[in-house]
Amino acid sequence: MSEMLAPLPLAWQRGNVRIAIYDLDRTLTRQPTFTPFLAFGARRLAPWRLALMPVWVLAMIGYRAGLYSRTALKRFGMKLMTGSPARETLSSLGDRYAQARIENPGLMPHTLRLLEEDRKADARLMIATAAFGFYASGFAERLGFAHLIATEWDGSDIPGGNCYGETKKARVLAWFADQGIDREHATVRFVSDSFADAPLLDWADEPVFVTTSKRETARAEVRGWRVIDPLSVG
Structure with a gap:
């Protein structure tokens, strides 16, 4: 049974330009995307690299212990599990990966209803x-997003660093400037599952936090963010 969409908030209705920004991992997708991509890529580019997956797991543990940055971790993961494929090869692989992940394990149903609300607005x-x-x-194209801000990969490094936290906000603000959009005449919805996105959630007119956790819900509500259960279907 489809859900009737709630009326748009008053501020959302009267903005001259309406912009809806979505995080990807565990906001639109049911699961994170990077480690599964490393396995997907290794299996298709050089299956012997799958034997290196325990090394990647140890690298993630090292990151959580504070030994290096997320940028360094992701750079290491790409080189470890995919080597140095040509740009065209990586682009084709990424597109196939997006299609596979949309099919299984799939996307968040409640987030997709929110996206449809934004599209209708x-x-x-x-x-x-x-x-x-x-x-x-590949996700952006299939889900009808006209704009994408993401972490870049030049074949050996991550120019500009990981698109995360304050860096992500800075890149969104740069996009506003490039597009000639006056923030005072725009109404922005931002949807994310991560407290690392607090800079953008606090900046948005309508911050939407995606979680199934009661503890995270309480933390988000204290900050004044709307909370949705992304797996809700009714």
């Missing part, structure tokens, strides 16, 4: 994500 739709652009673009 004629909002400009953007994905802003720490995921790599070579596969995030």
Whole structure:
């Protein structure tokens, strides 16, 4: 049974330009995307690299212990599990990966209903994500997003660093400037599952936090963010 969409908030209705920005991992997708991509890529580019997956797991543990940055971790993961494929090869692989992940394990049903609400409101739709652009673009195209801000990969490094936290906000603000959009005449909805996106959630006119956790719900509500259960279907 489809859900009747709630009326748009008053501030959302009267903005001259409506912009809806979505995170990708665990906001639109049911699961994170990077580690599964590393396995997907290794299996198709060089299956012997799958034997290196325990090394990647140890690298993630090292990151959580504070030994290096997320940018360094992701750079290491790409080189470890995919080597140095040509740009065209990586782009094709990323597109196939996006299609596979949309099919299984799929997307968040409640978030998709929110996206449909934004589409009906004629909002400009953007994905802003720490995921790599070579596969995030496949999600954006299939889900009807006209704009994408993502982490870049030049074949050996991550120019501009990981698109995360304050860096993601800075890149969104740069996009506003490039597009000639006056923030005072725009109404912005930002949807994310991560407290690392607090800079953008606090900046948005309508911050929407995606979680199934009661503890996270309480934290988000204290900050004045709307909370949705992304798996809700009714």
